Amino acid sequence: MGTDELYPPRRLAAAQRATAAAGLDALLLSPGSDLRYLTGYDAHAGERLTLLVLPAEGEPTLIVPTLERPAAEASPAPATGVRVVDHADGTDPYPLVAAALGGPVATVGLADRMWAEQVLALRTAVPGARQRLASEVLRELRIHKSAAEIAALAEAGAAIDAVHARMGEWLRPGRTEVEVAADVAAAIRIGLDGHEEPYVVAGNDRPLAAGMAFSVEPGIYLAGRHGARIEDIVVCTTDGVRRLNTTPTELIAL
Amino acid sequence: MGTDELYPPRRLAAAQRATAAAGLDALLLSPGSDLRYLTGYDAHAGERLTLLVLPAEGEPTLIVPTLERPAAEASPAPATGVRVVDHADGTDPYPLVAAALGGPVATVGLADRMWAEQVLALRTAVPGARQRLASEVLRELRIHKSAAEIAALAEAGAAIDAVHARMGEWLRPGRTEVEVAADVAAAIRIGLDGHEEPYVVAGNDRPLAAGMAFSVEPGIYLAGRHGARIEDIVVCTTDGVRRLNTTPTELIAL
CATH class of the missing domain: 3.40.350.10 (Creatinase/prolidase N-terminal domain)
Known part of the structure; x- marks a missing residue:
């Protein structure tokens, strides 16, 4: 592109x-x-x-x-x-x-x-x-993504999928977080912005429209212990929703 | 500390x-x-x-x-x-x-x-x-460093020296920048602030005082080709200057 x-x-x-x-x-x-x-x-x-x-x-x-x-x-x-x-x-x-x-x-x-x-x-x-x-x-303006932007987001989604696919190989006893981070950085190679509108939060009554992209990230955090979060990038289309990353969300034992 | x-x-x-x-x-x-x-x-x-x-x-x-x-x-x-x-x-x-x-x-x-x-x-x-x-x-206030801050800077200088000492081992044909960066990040392990006062620049007539720390970084840049820079951290003492990193600055062929 x-x-x-x-x-x-x-x-x-x-x-x-x-x-x-x-x-x-x-x-x-x-x-x-x-x-x-x-x-x-x-x-x-x-x-x-x-x-x-x-x-x-x-x-x-x-x-x-x-x-x-x-x-x-x-x-x-x-x-x-x-x-x-x-x-x-x-x-x-x-x-x-x-x-x-x-x-x-x-x-x-x-x-x-x-x-x-x-x-x-x-x-x-x-x-x-x-x-x-x-x-x-x-x-x-930014809230309505163009076809080219959605294609770029889809590329990002594919990169995230590629990372998930190799996590089993990268996350092994004895490896440091820095080493895994280097693997992820080398695999991702495209930039991603942080959070931006539209936010899906209580109190936001903005109607959805085709071309809007969201990060959907439900999380559970146990105070003082640990947490887990699933993050998906989805885009609103004229006839529904399209998920831009496709990694399954089941719990996988490594 | x-x-x-x-x-x-x-x-x-x-x-x-x-x-x-x-x-x-x-x-x-x-x-x-x-x-x-x-x-x-x-x-x-x-x-x-x-x-x-x-x-x-x-x-x-x-x-x-x-x-x-x-x-x-x-x-x-x-x-x-x-x-x-x-x-x-x-x-x-x-x-x-x-x-x-x-x-x-x-x-x-x-x-x-x-x-x-x-x-x-x-x-x-x-x-x-x-x-x-x-x-x-x-x-x-920030321009006058305490003894504890100077000790922290000296630790940072030692970490930089440790990185330089291993660069010959890390920088080898076939390794990516991401891999080398991960080695550096793993070795440094302490935070460093960016640029701050006192700046040693033309037009700054601030008198030096003990406890002021400087980054001295002469560089040469050849437009469109490449550049090189030497960076030293030095601190002003009551009787002169103390360099907080000690790696020699000679050109070393790897």
Whole structure:
């Protein structure tokens, strides 16, 4: 599967329309799953500023440290239509944010996991702008998976199955957890995001729709003793549910 | 070395005095190195709120998810004098923050890497409080290492030396990076923080003092080809410098 299918330019355009519809002037996205979702750039979160400035209208700008520019250029980001600008060590990167916004703004949406040091710096660099969370805008987009995303999840499910199939071989007396973890890491080879919407929890009255993916993970924990959990990835289709990993859940004695 | 030496209760008291001296009413610390520095609790950063509320005067409160309470209780935190309170899934944890502050506050210091979703939630939960960064207060404390911390760094240096000593054995044709990484992880067994103050960079005119530790890491990078870096941990003493790792830096052909 090509990265252009996983990170299509229309995703940025859809995010811009949703940003405008939510009454925000721009999204400001530091490294994390939102940045990766929109541009395919799996950026390093460090003390140097990396930020996607996505105005509701106009050209998206990806601000990166000069050191990281080659990584940003090599990522799917340029093909999605973002302009890359960089800042050298010892220079203030925040004027680049104001410039990329292209004018005064009233409200911005910040990546949910942006660091406080950047949140406060942006409050100074974009004075008077009300800060909200980008997830208000992106949650609805991310919750509906494309065919390419579901194919990627199915690949992940297959990788998980492959790991389970070999666990009997890997989990043997005398082996350390580190050794088993190395086996699992070598077998998995594709990235997986952590928890995200839609959450199947009490109080969530969101209707299900085709293209929504869930992690279903019932667990039992005996305090101070041990616990066990079964995790399945399932996707909602037009005529039911499709499980993306297929390992049987019976208890197997090794 | 006992954890009570590494995380002494007087460190919280010193942080409270520094908080007051900096004109802040409280520090609000989410999982990260500041929380760990003050309480020894190496908390999991997740979607559930974990927060140390450290008022300039009064009792420190560690707010944790109910699920994490056993981990918090088992950490060095209770011995440093913090009170642990927990919140169950489905309940709003932010009223616990207001309660732990014990009254209205004008200015709070947030962990530098607190997530934006918590920064904005705290703006609502502690209305009218000006938000600054906790590093304004903690940087000066953390920069001066205690004898116990220097001993821990020396242990880390010895672990690095032990890894270097076996690299010739581990780095062999046919082995994967994952296998070598597992060997390194198994050998190191102690945690290391990332970069922190004092930074030895152009423009930093901070005078050196005994107890300051530095990572000295000259590197050379050939664009598009490869790079190499030497990293040493050194500590400033009253009569010079002490290097905490001792592996020779000559080029060795394997």
